[in-house]
Amino acid sequence: MQLTPIGVIHSPYKERGDAPRQGRLSENEITLEILPEFVAALKDIERCSHLIVLYWGDRANREILQSRTPFSEVLVGVFSSRSPNRPNPIAFCVADLIRQEDNCLIVRGVDALDGSPLLDIKAYAPALDSIPEATNGHIPKSLDEISKGKKRNA
């Protein structure tokens, strides 16, 4: 199972400590530059207000299976959390699409480090993807509480 980059992410986050905890906490405009051979796959993308963005966490540690969240001292499995470190570091963000400029998408809500390889983009569809009643013992319910969690250096 070999991935091919469909593009590259240009972001102001140069190192791990620069990026916000989660994409939804990123206020900056981020550029998703699509390689010329994949531009046809963007047709009519401006009809989507939000996009699922998958990118490769090329600076992640693939050996870590448990870590502490910013919200507790208890170790939890990486499959039970949103740790960037995991066996396949496919990072997931829901991004606001601001506009398309030729082969670039200008988005908000992506926490990628500068230069991260872009893997996939999908239309976000509330009927499929929005589950407001979901509950979760590891991640707070509001963005405000998420932003206040403890900084970790894993």
Place this chain on the structure above:
Amino acid sequence: MQLTPIGVIHSPYKERGDAPRQGRLSENEITLEILPEFVAALKDIERCSHLIVLYWGDRANREILQSRTPFSEVLVGVFSSRSPNRPNPIAFCVADLIRQEDNCLIVRGVDALDGSPLLDIKAYAPALDSIPEATNGHIPKSLDEISKGKKRNA
């Protein structure tokens, strides 16, 4: 960028035509079997009601860049839609976690074909992932309308 399978999906969908259009339309219980070496990454997963499940669409066509949705005769880019065919066929579902049985998760809401390689599992967090106000010109607003779209053989 090389992926490693973290497990395998056992589902009643044996061929492309068997699977529902989208994971949220799948009523069946599906089993995510995690390989023994990754079981530690499941710690405390039962505190999550919903999971983001990423799997490899091993029967997808990676060359297709535009296709028709079930809802229109207009070609749209695969990055503007939820086509299973795309350059990196990383399929995405939000699953209901029903229960854990040792190294297996029993879930609902996954449309994977039987035997699909499992790539990643993440906690679903409404504060990050639920955007009910998102709009989309290609996919209807309700699951009921989505289920009524035209069957395609791509």
